[in-house]
Amino acid sequence: xxxxxxxxxxxxxxxxxxxxxxxxxxxxxxxxxxxxxxxxxxxxxxxxxxxxxxxxxxxxxxxxxxxxxxxxxxxxxxxxxxxxxxxxxxxxxxxxxxxxxxxxxxxxxxxxxxxxxxxxxxxxxxxxxxxxxxxxxxxxxxxxxxxxx
Amino acid sequence: xxxxxxxxxxxxxxxxxxxxxxxxxxxxxxxxxxxxxxxxxxxxxxxxxxxxxxxxxxxxxxxxxxxxxxxxxxxxxxxxxxxxxxxxxxxxxxxxxxxxxxxxxxxxxxxxxxxxxxxxxxxxxxxxxxxxxxxxxxxxxxxxxxxxxxxxxxxxxxxxxxxxxxxxxxxxxxxxxxxxxxxxxxxxxxxxxxxxxxxxxxxxxxxxxxxxxxxxxxxxxxxxxxxxxxxxxxxxxxxxxxxxxxxxxxxxxxxxxxxxxxxxxxxxxxxxxxxxxxxxxxxxxxxxxxxxxxxxxxxxxxxxxxxxxxxxxxxxxxxxxxxxxxxxxxxxxxxxxxxxxxxxxxxxxxxxxxxxxxxxxxxxxxxxxxxxxxxxxxxxxxxxxxxxxxxxxxxxxxxxxxxxxxxxxxxxxxxxxxxxxxxxxxxxxxxxxxxxxxxxxxxxxxxxxxxxxxxxxxxxxxxxxxxxxxxxxxxxxxxxxxxxxxxxxxxxxxxxxxxxxxxxxxxxxxxxxxxxxxxxxxxxxxxxxxxxxxxxxxxxxxxxxxxxxxxxxxxxxxxxxxxxxxxxxxxxxxxxxxxxxxxxxxxxxxxxxxxxxxxxxxxxxxxxxxxxxxxxxxx
Numbered sequence: 001x002x003x004x005x006x007x008x009x010x011x012x013x014x015x016x017x018x019x020x021x022x023x024x025x026x027x028x029x030x031x032x033x034x035x036x037x038x039x040x041x042x043x044x045x046x047x048x049x050x051x052x053x054x055x056x057x058x059x060x061x062x063x064x065x066x067x068x069x070x071x072x073x074x075x076x077x078x079x080x081x082x083x084x085x086x087x088x089x090x091x092x093x094x095x096x097x098x099x100x101x102x103x104x105x106x107x108x109x110x111x112x113x114x115x116x117x118x119x120x121x122x123x124x125x126x127x128x129x130x131x132x133x134x135x136x137x138x139x140x141x142x143x144x145x146x147x148x149x
Numbered sequence: 150x151x152x153x154x155x156x157x158x159x160x161x162x163x164x165x166x167x168x169x170x171x172x173x174x175x176x177x178x179x180x181x182x183x184x185x186x187x188x189x190x191x192x193x194x195x196x197x198x199x200x201x202x203x204x205x206x207x208x209x210x211x212x213x214x215x216x217x218x219x220x221x222x223x224x225x226x227x228x229x230x231x232x233x234x235x236x237x238x239x240x241x242x243x244x245x246x247x248x249x250x251x252x253x254x255x256x257x258x259x260x261x262x263x264x265x266x267x268x269x270x271x272x273x274x275x276x277x278x279x280x281x282x283x284x285x286x287x288x289x290x291x292x293x294x295x296x297x298x299x300x301x302x303x304x305x306x307x308x309x310x311x312x313x314x315x316x317x318x319x320x321x322x323x324x325x326x327x328x329x330x331x332x333x334x335x336x337x338x339x340x341x342x343x344x345x346x347x348x349x350x351x352x353x354x355x356x357x358x359x360x361x362x363x364x365x366x367x368x369x370x371x372x373x374x375x376x377x378x379x380x381x382x383x384x385x386x387x388x389x390x391x392x393x394x395x396x397x398x399x400x401x402x403x404x405x406x407x408x409x410x411x412x413x414x415x416x417x418x419x420x421x422x423x424x425x426x427x428x429x430x431x432x433x434x435x436x437x438x439x440x441x442x443x444x445x446x447x448x449x450x451x452x453x454x455x456x457x458x459x460x461x462x463x464x465x466x467x468x469x470x471x472x473x474x475x476x477x478x479x480x481x482x483x484x485x486x487x488x489x490x491x492x493x494x495x496x497x498x499x500x501x502x503x504x505x506x507x508x509x510x511x512x513x514x515x516x517x518x519x520x521x522x523x524x525x526x527x528x529x530x531x532x533x534x535x536x537x538x539x540x541x542x543x544x545x546x547x548x549x550x551x552x553x554x555x556x557x558x559x560x561x562x563x564x565x566x567x568x569x570x571x572x573x574x575x576x577x578x579x580x581x582x583x584x585x586x587x588x589x590x591x592x593x594x595x596x597x598x599x600x601x602x603x604x605x606x607x608x609x610x611x612x613x614x615x616x617x618x619x620x621x622x623x624x625x626x627x628x629x630x631x632x633x634x635x636x637x638x639x640x641x642x643x644x645x646x647x648x649x650x651x652x653x654x655x656x657x658x659x660x661x662x663x664x665x666x667x668x669x670x671x672x673x674x675x676x677x678x679x680x681x682x683x684x685x686x687x688x689x690x691x692x693x694x695x696x697x698x699x700x701x702x703x704x705x706x707x708x709x710x711x712x713x714x715x716x717x718x719x720x721x722x723x724x725x726x727x728x729x730x731x732x733x734x735x736x737x738x739x740x741x742x743x744x745x746x747x748x749x750x751x752x753x754x755x756x757x758x759x760x761x762x763x764x765x766x767x768x
Binding site for chain 2: 015016017018019020021023024047051054055058059060061062076077078079080081082083084087090091094114115116117118119120121122123125130132133134135137138139
């Protein structure tokens, strides 16, 4: 039994209606959803493991694979799209030699996309480890990645 | 934190005390701490203001107020200074000491921080003279600049929770519902269902246990109107929710917030705790005998969870799949009990209507759509930001008078409202009044408040493909028309943008659309064709250029464009050579134009971005 997971479940009194929030908290702790944690949630909350798995794979925010040290989120909301977000994303993909949703071999970076972060004014926008970067362009990618090397 | 409030009189006394504690004329700096200002470094600016005030010994003589979104995100970081309503924009760290020593201390205005009216070219001092704000009607968003969202005292001192007290002590639940019905308030989530009728149906539905829900799962990509409201004025949403709960007869409420909005989530959580501590939530609210509790649930990044039945499934800890609505959620919703779900903005309208009355509310807007609407005005527009306008204003007024027109002097092409469920409207419809019915008639919809402006460099076929790609990923997969139909439509659009389209494709897209509209389980599927149908209706020439001429007029679709060097503009600086990941550009010596080898080019556009002289062409 992982105490961190038990603490999270207890924080919500094991309420099944809070499953998404519980999984969010576990993911904040481990940066992904470890298999053992999902089994623990299922056993403690008396829910079939299939249902926990169902929810964990339905929502795009959850990852069942370990993530890298730094999480890059490139916004692909409409406002960012019309300002060229795809080109920024493709440049990051090329620089890191990974596709969206993947993690670099050295586990330094995970690249994900998000549909709007609420800062359309500075689009194209990206977020690395919670820090926002606005007015992104292909020629700013290198310096962004170097910052987190 | 003040003591727990046990009666209406306690609330009134606290409000009086807070107002009396104000020092009129005391200098005030209201700095925007909205999400969109964060990439500009507003957190450091706020810290600098704190330090500078104490350094200059003014922490007691001037007040620093950390507020929610001010709206004109384009020009952030923003601060408004009182007295004088002085509007400063694009503040840098090094400006802070001067703002304190000159403006706060001596009342002098710093010219370089003022807004310039793009039409007259004159500097504007006062906030209400800034063209962006002039045509707005910020009934709801206006308070964002007056309060610190994490201080309940600020909300109460500006009249907060007086509508709740009025509702609890002076109005019967039926009377409240009648007032909301009469106000003409329609659901701000997008569909525009009359709120009062929804409340009434839920109140009359059989059952003792009922629920009220705030839908803050703003999944429309490119809309942050709910975010700005929930993070900037969370108590207004909460107050509306408590009034609604009392009118409907619910004792448990939920706020379902998108997890991608950390600031909104934090601020509504704080607001909830404060309201509980003050006795505005919990048992026997203000001594009225009414009990009501609220819980916050976080989303997991699924667009479909904005749909009411999917959201309720998610609240039950299940996957967010919608169900057929033969039985409405107001009769059987969450846990099969009568449930009323409204959007953040809808709830926020409620205290206003209760305080000022339905008659006042009805003076704003059009026959069918009353009040104001918040839009996130984004895309290729000069003044990106959150705007609140009276219903009935034209698209042209929003885009040109408030938004300041198109960026970089480019030509307007389309405006998209309603997100993936809405449509793209062309220049010929710019004089369309913005209300629920007019937008629907034109093939679009109001939506939750996204308004994305597109210029000549936006390809309309690509936009249709963008939305269908989004919807294909977000389709829950429960019903076949949506799961398969959206996918097939996206594939056809892929073909068209890759130069593989045929003349029958447009007809096929229209037939698939008809099937989706008729047979999808929920609105995600039945509105999915809107971006395709409106772009075919208004921009058919672009589809035809892709299909017949294998050409992308906007220069967006990769398979149909190529990059080239404009020799007479190229000084051979080599910036593009460095930027090219494929080594497709060869340096030929200084002052000699570079050479681009098209066989190596992957059309990434890096050279196009790197060149500051416009020597890289694209067609």
